[in-house]
């Protein structure tokens with residue numbers, strides 16, 4: 229990949245550049261006194277500063293520098309190849325070097341790489357690597373007390389004081405702890421301090437994260453698991469870049485196998501990073517980790533408190549967090565010696581970040597592993613066509629686990645043809661599905677209904693005038709949430725109360741819900757199975773880790789008979805008593821039909837199906853569909869994921885669609901409809917052309933209005949091996965974009981909305 233442009237510039241002023249000082253024929257400034265500093269701001273390059281004689285810094289040092297009338301934090305970057313000819317006397321001084329380990333060279337290269345790949349200013353990527361600025365300061369040592377030796381003369385030693393001194397011994401304790409443990413009032417401790425019996429001392433800083441013990445409790449692996457584990461262990465021990473695709477059916481023990489590779493990384497004294505698509509929902513994973521290693525991992529996700537962020541960031545930088553589990557942003561943490569990166573459920577689209585810096589964490593994990601000479605393991609029961617293609621081309625190693633652990637059988641998957649056995653009018657569950665639920669509950673087992681739609685109904689329609697309730701800010705229908713008595717837009721968060729009359733024609737009681745969401749299924753189920761204990765799992769009912777833990781506990785302890793859920797239920801849950809999975813609308817994800825609609829539907833349904841029958845009792849899965857012959861349904865019924873991928877490849881290869889070619893999207897948006905349209909048209913007129921290149925669009929985006937912005941899309945398609953970044957840079961340079969128009973560049977787009 230092309231190196232990013234690195235233009236050093238003085239923060240003081242850029243006039244020196246225009247003054248045209250000659251670059252040759254004068255002595256080069258002492259390199260070490262002049263340092264480029266990259267700031268976590270959307271700037272194209274580093275700014276030069278001067279290092280005062282008493283300040284020592286190296287590339288990677290975190291520094292505080294003046295910027296305009298304020299100060300900013302940044303990182304000393306690597307000296308540019310062609311330094312700008314700004315007189316050193318014009319540079320402003322670095323104020324201080326922060327007391328924290330410098331950013332490693334591999335992380336600096338990673339920041340540059342991501343910036344160049346995603347066409348983002350390096351400073352904007354750096355910002356993700358400096359997500360906890362307060363962690364750069366020395367953590368404040370909390371005050372404690374120590375005994376003074378020898379005891380000062382003439383001080384009265386009461387029984388309480390003696391007891392406190394005996395409790396303290398040679399240790400350092402906080403006043404509160406000392407009072408509590410010695411059984412005295414806090415006033416006694418204060419008196420001792422005033423009398424000079426005890427003196428202030430710094431408490432030793434407790435390790436933020438206990439070390440996971442690689443030998444704590446490793447399970448006996450089956451032969452196939454052991455072989456897979458050996459492969460990954462060897463890979464982790466080789467201390468070099470290598471990617472392995474770990475593919476195994478749901479419940480085959482993939483997690484146990486990669487935990488073994490983590491153990492090996494710990495033995496090697498290196499750090500391991502595990503990326504999970506929905507970290508807030510991964511409570512079962514976390515307790516499993518703790519069982520295996522006798523200690524919890526460090527966590528990284530958007531819901532951490534700022535204090536936890538600070539402690540975690542610093543612990544990672546100091547090598548004190550041997551294993552970190554996180555969301556995609558964890559890729560930018562300052563690991564000093566990262567030996568292994570695991571990407572679990574590597575096919576998940578949640579790894580693609582869509583706002584700000586648009587990057588795919590699975591792909592960037594591979595890049596970070598390469599820059600760190602680390603092993604990378606991509607894990608899935610239904611890997612992406614991208615990863616499978618890389619494995620088949622020999623770029624990735626591939627390890628497979630073909631059977632479930634402990635002899636559990638894979639669930640039997642059957643279609644319910646909704647044309648032949650439709651639900652009753654106004655209902656959504658067909659007779660065969662309700663019969664199966666009935667049998668399952670009779671046996672005392674659990675059933676799960678999957679529908680990837682939150683709320684009560686996805687559309688509200690006026691029977692009198694045909695008006696559809698729509699979001700004022702987005703090209704989207706408002707979704708009814710009946711429990712809260714309101715309509716909500718799932719794109720922008722707009723909400724309004726459910727009204728008794730139509731906003732358009734004023735007709736009363738004419739609004740009807742069209743189609744089901746999970747709340748409506750719950751209502752139907754409550755009617756059909758009044759005795760069953762139900763649980764709805766959707767992002768609004770399971771908002772965070774605490775709710776997820778509680779939901780998992782209730783299901784495991786059989787306080788729930790029937791689970792109704794959105795894609796949340798498809799995650800890696802292990803519920804031993806769950807034997808029936810019913811998919812309410814298997815065709816749902818196929819509508820709209822972007823490039824990967826089939827692949828995604830396959831992955832999602834396979835994943836949901838994989839929740840059934842994970843222990844002794846066999847599982848079954850029923851798919852309600854109007855098109856049982858669709859290739860996706862047919863492949864699911866035959867349990868032929870490989871065959872499906874092969875067919876998918878054959879469809880995408882001739883047209884050079886990913887992964888056999890490359891895509892980049894430009895999303896042009898503005899609050900002014902005309903401005904967005906004009907900019908999109910200008911981009912279209914300047915579109916690159918040539919062999920192996922194609923530009924589709926401009927066209928109004930499917931979500932042509934989003935959060936009040938009018939949107940148009942262009943799609944660049946290039947043959948594999950072409951540098952789409954270079955093409956995009958040239959293209960964007962040709963077009964002048966007015967200030968009220970934003971162009972978002974999305975390299976390797978996942979969403980086409």
Ligand code: ADP
Pocket residue numbers: 447448449450453476477478479480481482483484485633802
């Ligand atoms: P996957 O990640 O492939 O879906 P898991 O690793 O979650 O599979 O394993 C499924 C279940 O089987 C889990 O409860 C796990 O603890 C259990 N399991 C897998 N392998 C073993 C083993 N070797 N010994 C004991 N339990 C195992």
Ligand code: ZN
Pocket residue numbers: 699700701702704717718719720721722935
């Ligand atoms: Zn909206």
